[in-house]
Amino acid sequence: MCTQLRFLFSLVNVLMLLLLGSPDPGAVFCAYAGYWFAGCALLTAGMLASALTNSATVAFVFGVVFCCVPVLLYHATDVVEWLASLVGGAKDLYTLRNALSALSLQQQLLDFSVGVLPLAGICWFIFFSLVMLYANLVVISKRRWAEGSEKSAGLQYLVRTLCVAVTCGSLLFMLSRMPLRADLSAENLFTLSDATRQTIAGIRETQRVTIQAFLSPEVPSDYVETRRQLVGLLREFGRSSGGAVEVREILVEPFSEEAEQARALGIEPVRLQYDRNGKRVEAEVFLGAFIQSASDELVIPFFGKGLPIEYELTRSLRTVSAEKRLKLGVLLTDAQVMTEGAGGGRWEIVRELQKQYQVVAVNPSQKLIPEEQPTADTEKPGEQAGEKPAEEKKPTEAFDVLLAIMPSSLTQPQMDNFLEYVKSGRPTLVFDDPCPFVFQTQAGLSMAPKMPKAGGGGMFGSPPPEQKADNGELTSLMTLLNVKWDNGQITYDQSNPHTQFGTLPPEYVFLSKSGRDAEPFSRSSAATRALQDLVLLYPGAISDRAGRKEQTFEPLLRTSRSSGLLEWDDYTSASFSPFSMAPSREIKQNIRRNNDGGGHVIAAHIRNESTESPLNVIFCADLDMITDWFFMERNRGMLDVQFDNVTFVLNAVDSLAGDETFIDLRSRRESLRTLKFVEDKTGTLREKLNVEEKEAQAAMDKALETAEKELRDEISRIEKDETLDDRSREVQVSQKEQQLNRQLEVRKEQLERDVNSRVRRSAVEMKREVRRVENTVRIVACIVPAILPICFGMLFLGMRNLAEQQSINPNRRKS
Missing domain, CATH: 3.40.50 (Rossmann fold)
Known part of the structure; x- marks a missing residue:
């Protein structure tokens, strides 16, 4: 009941997302499914901890330890490397790291988080639950073992449990080699597109294409997902081609023969910096591919984080397999x-x-x-048969x-x-x-x-270039x-x-x-x-x-x-x-x-x-x-x-x-x-700022126009003054123009400063309003999901107090 209520309470977050934006329903469903599978699996581990002891405190500690095992598998290799370094045998354990991280809970939830229901991931949680449930069965049935046969029965059931675990692990390994999954994301990004399938189907079996992928065994955390997608797509290409596409995954370690082979094919490593155990580490990473057919070849030097992997592979396949x-x-x-x-x-x-x-x-x-080239039977105008033209130009x-x-x-x-x-x-x-x-x-x-066109002319006397059309x-x-x-x-x-x-x-x-x-x-x-x-x-x-x-x-x-x-x-x-x-x-x-x-x-x-x-x-x-x-x-x-x-x-x-x-x-x-709600609010504020900028600019232009009008009126008054002779009028007009122009320049600078100041104040106010809107949404998104659990908690607390009061004898209640 509590689990169902927690599930319902968490749906308030989805409701908030629907009100503020437009989340991917497939990704939301898969995320919930992944956490549900993970919860069920870890719940069986907690049941095992409860079955091992009668103490709630000890059961809690055992439950935390059991649940931490699949979570900490992702970091287990770091501990092994640290222990090896203590005895002087420190070495990067690439194979062990990949194997343990693939069995970790985080790795199993990765596909669920992007909107994919993977068969291997679902089976991982099911097999984990089966092993834990069988262990629960063994522990609970222990009380019925015959007295004096605990050791032999314990050894027998331990072997049975290990056999169940090995069987589930073997089935899981076989299922992981068949990447069956349901892509529920809105854009179906994790399903091979029609263009890819058509390209693979168009490759004739007689025209075999080979893809050699040169991959570093260990890549920075930012490139782990890129490497995983690349490996998964390469295997999918090989499986879907029916033998027309041969995929070779070559692990490249620094200063190895494989590294030299990759460089010879045009695949150079990229030097990347990343954090590892709190230290800034720099490493050369190989993450490229060499695609070759009987008629053509192509190199993808490096698959960066922003590169669409399926597109690059599909385009390369079609390019090398096309006749022209x-x-x-x-x-x-x-x-x-x-x-x-x-x-x-x-x-x-x-x-x-x-x-x-x-x-x-x-x-x-x-x-x-x-131009159409002349045939042997035709002659160019002005040429005799057998005569070579004066100048031959390479045809376009x-x-x-x-x-x-x-x-x-x-x-x-x-x-x-x-x-x-x-x-x-x-x-x-x-x-x-x-x-x-x-x-x-x-x-x-x-x-x-x-x-004008650059080059030529100048102090060296070279002729100027021919100008642009x-x-x-x-x-x-x-x-x-x-x-x-x-x-x-x-x-x-x-x-x-x-x-x-x-x-x-x-x-x-x-x-x-x-x-x-x-x-x-x-x-x-x-x-x-x-x-x-x-x-x-x-x-x-x-x-x-x-x-x-x-x-x-x-x-x-x-x-x-x-x-x-x-x-x-x-x-x-x-x-x-x-x-x-x-x-x-x-x-x-x-x-x-x-x-x-x-x-x-x-x-x-x-x-x-x-x-x-x-x-x-x-x-x-x-x-x-x-x-x-x-x-x-x-x-x-x-x-x-x-x-x-x-x-x-x-x-x-x-x-x-x-x-x-x-x-x-x-x-x-x-x-x-x-978040469309936030964008609409902030967009309105930006439009208001644009209006204020236009109004400030219009006010400045109007003020300048007024000042210029006053200048023209002053000059016109001097020109119409009949008491002045022509020479005096000309001098006074010139002096007045200079004086008023200086005043106008000062006025213009002052107006520009005022406008810029007003625009800056409006921009600062707009940024404050934007920040206020964002903070309001953030606070509401945190408070609203908590209201429903608090209300239910208060309701259950009140019902409990009411039940306790009804069960107490009225004569025993304090007045």
Whole structure:
């Protein structure tokens, strides 16, 4: 009865979660099921302790000891290593550690906590209960043993108990080799996806694929779950392939032959720091794979915490088993994403795309559309048969998708070739940026479309470089796409749902499904429908000019209504670069913003299926979202928020290539679940702060306008004074202008200080209110679950007192 009441009381926590947010019902159910199984199993251990003695105190101590055994198995190896160190034989016991941790209670509850009902985990609790119940049976039946036969009967039942334990352990080991489980999580993240099953089924048995996984026996605690998932998925791949995929798990210890073999295959260890026994330890960890088929091979150097393991394995399997990869062309621009050498090497986006596509560099100075090669029976114009042409040019390779990064840096001849390719209707992915933050240095901004091409000229007398087509405005491309894009205009967004990044300026645009505003991602596009969080740095904005009946403009990324636009001079200021000895631009620290109340499109898919002017272009007005940092962070997984920048880029390429096999798999992850109640309250406070900022800015503008009007009236009064001659009037007007301008500057500075002070006070007050809301929710979440048990406790106490009073003779009661 008490257990059932405790179970009902704990449901109040679930009710609080339902009121404050939207928890995963499958994960909640599995968590309750796991704790119920664990409670039942540990209860049998407590029953055994009670059966061993008549003393409640001793039974309690025995019960704690028995229940601690499966819990402390997780740390038992540390004790063994410590004892071994006392006798001078300290050594990391990898195999023993893995075996004992796999038998621990914490490891068995791990699957339950993520929404999975594992058969092996359920059987672990059942077999543990069976062993404990049999031991209870032996202890209880001990009182019926014949006198004088206790030793022989005790030995007999001890052997029987050990046999039961060994039998249960053997069955458990066999069941653990068959990873049967029920995935009840809302997104079914722990079940092989259809794309994975189709990929495995498509591998012919004659085309055998080998996966060699090089794994360190011991990894930091942060990577234990990653290693466990990797091993489990590899075994599932091998079991589901019917022999077509051979999986080899190779344990790699430092300075071993296996370590040298891994390095020879391109799998380098990653040096990680972690805490162990209170000490900061640094170790080289191997966690990579080498996938090989008869026709191709591929290396995954390291499975980081943020890397989607199933996607990486499935993509690698399909890549090495495919007879031919799709080809991706990367346009050579000033961004130098394909550059090898001292400049830093290729961008991570290229390395990532090379895992799936055949990536080739495309020279914009040549024709991008491959021309049909003449046959032996045809002759080129102006050539005689058997005569070698004066100059042979390597023909342009045909590719399935063209990736153009910063095409605003192209010269006019290069732009003509690029436009010719886009006009043909071939798939094109374009990234351009009015303020490429990634190229900012101590000398200021560089590579911005509004700035001239770098290089050449100067004191050495080298000729200046050929300038950008359309002065970097992409006018011809925008006219072709029938869209509007300003090469100096950026957008900002003051709606930031991630409080841990609250110190960043609004020009760091966060797009999130957890926001309170309109949908930031297109639900109809395969490239964006599964995205959850994106961050863009000083992005631009594009808009549709409309007017073409056959053309569609599908917004893919859009800011919230708490956003606005900034012109080039609003967020940058003139500076001087001591390195190039030339004028430069730098980003302002204090930027004046004015929300316009409408969302702005950052990326869009422009399509035209007509035969006269076909188009298939995805244009994104931000370059910083595909820089190396996001690819490295995706692998490391160090942030609390998992940004989908890499996913968006890869999805866009796949969508244009017409191969959407991996899009759903790549985007497969747990849905972002937040406390909507808290977000709604804090969002209202942030909107109030935005309104106050706008009112303060409007008041300052009005005050400045009034001061300027007074200046003009004063000057007008002097100009109309007929008692002054022309010379005196001119002098007095000039003096008055200087005096009033100084006063106006002082007044402007004072107003700006007042506005900044008012905004800071409002921001501090807003943060206090946010903290108050969070603390209120925290206190309510702690108090409300305790109310029901307290009420029941008081009820039972009152009923007990009432029963005691009724059972006492009235004559014995004190008056």
